[in-house]
Amino acid sequence: MFTLLNRTSAKNIPKLVTKPSLSIPCCTLTTSPSEPLLPITQDAYLVNLILKSDSEALTREILHNPIVGWAPDLVNKVLKLLWNHGPKALQFFKLLDHHPNYAHSSSSFDHAIDIAGRLRDYKTLWTLVARMRSCRLGPNPKTFAIISERYVSAGKPDRAVKVFLSMHIHGCPQDLNSFNTILDVLCKSNRVEKAYNLFKVCKGRFKADSVSYNIIANGWCRIKRTPKALEVLEEMLKKGLNPSLATYNIMLKGYFRAGQIKEAWEFFLQMKKRKCEIDVVTYTTLVHGFGVVGEIKRAQKVFNEMVVEGVLPSVATYNALIQVLCKKDSVENAIVVFEDMVRKGYMPNSITYTVLIRGLCHAGEMERAVELMNRMKDDECEPNVQMYNIIIRYFCDAGEIEKGLNFFEKMGSENCLPNLDTYNILISAMFLRKKSDDLLVAGKLLIEMVDRGFLPRKFTFNRVLDGLLLTGNQDFAKEILSLQSRCGGLPRQIKL
DNA sequence: ATAGGGTTAG
Incomplete structure (x- = not known):
């Protein structure tokens, strides 16, 4: 297991951490006298407007309101805020596409494609891709990364692979980067076998690099198959590709994931012994790894020792420690660490x-x-x-x-x-008190979630229907039943 | 959006 460590690791390049600006442009528009007169951000104002307008009013506001100066940044913010309101977001995007003086940017198309993919509305998705192309705005590699990810998370990894293999037909040739991206998308959704097969078939064509190998090794580690990961990395070495610190951190995490705590520690000691540059990611992996198996003392020991070794903890390191303290120790001790991090300026x-x-x-x-x-x-x-x-x-x-x-x-x-989880949590809660009014609320929530593009499970429908019938709400039950039949042909919406 | 650390509760 230590042959990997015989190679010198590539120089660790410090990452430049830039903090995004949090200032949001304000809009002087006020909504209505009943609402607070505080300046409301323009994106928030528009989202409220979009959510409460019917399509006629929306057309008027979006296309003919001269006060709104449309810009890609604003459009993207609105789309992002409408993330859990897919149908409205797409309606807004399509409407604005007809604006006399505004043309969508490539990143807004990507957002809209992402939303269509989340709704599993593939017809709209491909219409948007075609539209994007006719506007000469793409599609670009990022667009295909989004599409692949949506297919994979909808349980269609084969479609994702097909899309990757046919990118060039849409005017976007594949390269090593897009190859690595599709491999990563497959691995991150635990479709490691699929990723590995694609990798084996195409590694020559795209000249797989150490990143490709790391992605596959990490994939095997994710599904706790450390021997396969090691095998892949051995092949990488044979090809003359050098492991990096990322490679070692992947393996270290892999041992923890597979419950091989002893091996993880041995591996770390070897990293140290062979003068690998150990960084904050390595230490965070150790803190989290020891913590989740309940070895709180060791987690804390590593946390304290990293500073001695000249490596400062990051917010992620603190998060790891705080999490494991909450889970395996006490929330009071977690608060102590939280206060400590704040005091230190994190x-x-x-x-x-x-x-x-x-x-x-x-x-x-x-x-x-x-x-x-x-x-x-x-x-x-x-x-x-x-x-x-x-x-x-x-x-x-x-x-x-x-x-x-x-x-x-x-x-x-x-x-x-709210997202799908929110609705499921609340609808379930409406059965706890055995109150007939609660069931009416459950019915209303069900209607609202469908309106927002979330498809309830059959179980949820049946539960609400039974409840309404038992409490004598036959008419409402009928309404829900017709809603369910309208949903019949719709694809199931998944959570974020 | 090309790889490694920190949310996700059966």
Whole structure:
């Protein structure tokens, strides 16, 4: 297992970390007198407008409102905010495509294609690709990366491979980069066998490089098949391609994933012994790896020792430690680490908050979880769908259905659109109290989710239908039944 | 959006 380590690793190139600017251009438009007169960002204003307008009003606002100066950046922001409202997003995109003075940019096309793919609306997807081409804006390698990913996550990896092999027909020739991308897309969805087959067939044609090999090795590691990963890397060495620190970190993580804790530690010791440049990723892998198997003391020991070795922890390292403390130790100790990181000047990110909020909820500390959620806004961090889903789920589980519903309403007013999970969580909760009014709410939620492009499972439909029939809501049940038959032909929507 | 570390609860 250590032959890999006999080679010198490539120089580790420091990564330039740039922080994206968080300032958002403000719009002086005010919505209506009943709403707060605070300056509202233009993208948020438009999203609200799009969500509440019928198609006639929308045409008027999008095409003929002279106050809105359309620009690619603004369009992309709107599309992003409408991420969990696919049909409306596509309606908006198509409408704006007919604007007299505005033409879509290539990145907006990519966004729209992504959304169509998520809705599994492949007809629209390929229409957009054709339209993009006729505007001479692509499609580009990124477009195909998006399309492949959508096919793979819809359970159609063969279609993804086919799309890759026919890229050139759409005016975008394949190269090593796009080859590596499709391999990675397949591996990240655990279709490693498929990736490996494609790799074997095409590695000569595209001159597979060490990145290709790393992607495949990581794929085998993801599905806990470390021997296959080692085999692939041996082949890489035979080809004269050098492993890099990324290669070693992939294997290290692979051992942890496969539960080979002893091997992981041995591998790390060998890395050290053979003068590999060990970096923050290596240490984060160790902290997380030891933590998830409950070896908290060792995780903390590694965390403390890395500084001695001259490697500073990153936010990700802190997140790893905080997470494992929440899971295997106590949320109180996790908070201690969180406060320590803040004191040292680290800026917690949304993962830090998600992990801590879940930890607090799990410990039954709902008030503190909510408090933290309010406090994170001071750190230029907005609560996201996942956090709302956690809070809503735990409140519902604790029997506080009203509080769950309150948070659901709150997210609507904060430009955080519910996703499939949100609806499933809430609909399930509507059966807990055995109240007939709750079932009416469940029915309304079901209608709303379909409207937003999410397809409920058959189980969900049946449950709501049964509930409505049992509580004497025959008319509403009929409405739901016709909704279900209208959904029959629709493809199933998956979560993010 | 070409590779390695940190959310995802049966």
